[in-house]
Amino acid sequence: MAERRRRLRYNIADRVSSDARRPAPWAKERKALLNIMAHTTELVDGPSCWAGGIDTDMRDSVKLSTLGEATLDPEESIALRRRSTDSLSDVGDDGDSALSALSALGQSDTMVDGGREAWRALFAAWLIDFMTSGAWVTFGLFQVHYLTNPLFEKEPKGIATIGTFLSGISWLATPLTNALVLRYTSQRKQMLWTGWLMCPLGLVAASFATHVWQLQLFQGIVYGAAWVIYWSPLLVMVNEYWIHRRGLAYGIWFTASNASGLVMPFIVQKLLDRYHFRITLRLLALASILIAGPAVALLQPRRSQMASMHSAPKLTSLSSLIIPARHIFTNIHFAAFSAASILQSLAIIVPLLFLPSFAASMSLPAAAASQLLALSSIATIGGQMVFGRFSDTLHPYVLSSSTTFICGIAAFAARGATGFMGLAVLATIWGIFAAPYDVLFTRMCAVLTPDSDEALVLYGYLSLERGLAVLAQGWIGANMVGGEEEGFGRYRRLLGFCGMCMLGSSLCGVGWFWPGRGK
Incomplete structure (x- = not known):
């Protein structure tokens, strides 16, 4: 098995050498092969490979590819930097799956910065953000409504803090949720589902409020916490697909909340005038489920099977990630x-x-x-x-x-x-x-x-x-x-x-x- 893997690496090296003399259209394939070389060397042979078995030119190419972490998604980078000797033996026990994962890794490199998968991930993130942002981009309208509502009008200062909780909590908890995503990378899709589901639940709970503190809790704190719980894994997943053009991707993605602010105020104002705040909050929750729910299901993390096999989150403490x-x-x-x-x-x-x-x-x-x-x-x-x-x-x-x-x-x-x-x-x-x-x-x-x-x-x-x-x-x-x-x-x-x-x-x-x- 070890000899088979070593021959695979040499075959890849030969292809890289020959592709270097080919026209420009082969550049992407060559880049993907360099990534495979790096992963083959690190994950199959381990650190001892530098002692022999690879000529100087190939070793330099592998080092260059390994250090070029911008070509890897965050989870693959984490796997390379945090490997353990235990996981090396695990890879050796399942060589066939490791080799197939390396092939998938090479293909995945063509998905970033404008590929079909990258645009699909960006569209899904945009749609999720568009719907979940509706509750807080229109909070100014809810605030005016609450100030004239007999149930809440006696606590104007308390009403003003609802929007503060809604925005502040989401930013305040970001270091913790980012750390959790980095620590448990394989669970980021579950975090996305959890946070997103909490958003409509918070709105429904707020619709039953009879006191300002209940609005502060559900429309402010719970919704703000839900937003950041889904936001961090969403951020990491978008980063996996957009690397060198990330600023452009963020610029497009972040327009979602403002596109929501362009449409939702007119809808919410009509609903508040006609149905009161209780029905309005419940309708917003229903719309989020019907529109953002399919987008959450559509979004998939960009990760290779090898990175999943090789990750060792237990070696990193939460404090070092916060x-x-x-x-x-x-x-x-x-x-x-x-x-x-x-x-x-x-x-x-x-x-x-x-x-x-x-x-x-x-x-x-x-x-x-x-x-x-x-x-x-x-x-x-x-x-x-x-x-x-x-x-x-x-x-x-x-x-x-x-x-x-x-x-x-x-x-x-x-x-x-x-x-x-x-x-x-x-x-x-x-x-x-x-x-x-x-x-x-x-x-x-x-x-x-x-x-x-x-x-x-x-x-x-x-x-x-x-x-x-x-x-x-x-x-x-x-x-x-x-x-x-x-x-x-x-x-x-x-x-x-x-x-x-x-x-x-x-x-x-x-x-x-x-x-x-x-x-």
């Missing part, structure tokens, strides 16, 4: 990115969450609230696609500082708004330049570390900071609304706070002038 490495903590650029993200997060939710309240304070028609939310969503869709495209080429300092500066000026200017047009300008600018900011997180992580697993841990940490800032913003916002002024004047102090946070975030761009900023 807390970024020390060399990142001591990096000045990590501090700059963190400060910029926190300050931006303190302000990002306010205008989007309070747009319906702004419109109501100006005595605008009820339809104006839905129109403003839809306008913001249209602007955000364009902003996210542009952000995603430019994030693959421009440095995150450039995009972060320029966009937050524009938003800061817009927030101060909006304090003088007197009608629909002033709010429309704020909604448009905020949608283009503020809402797509989290698309930059993956680019920031890539600047700070080349390791894919470490980058995912770091992404979770940036999301944690964002969640803490959003939770703090909820408390700050609830206490800044009001004062002696009436109508829209009650919100001017809050908009001033948002403007200061955005301008402060833009100042973190001075990190550009510090050595080691990356490309």
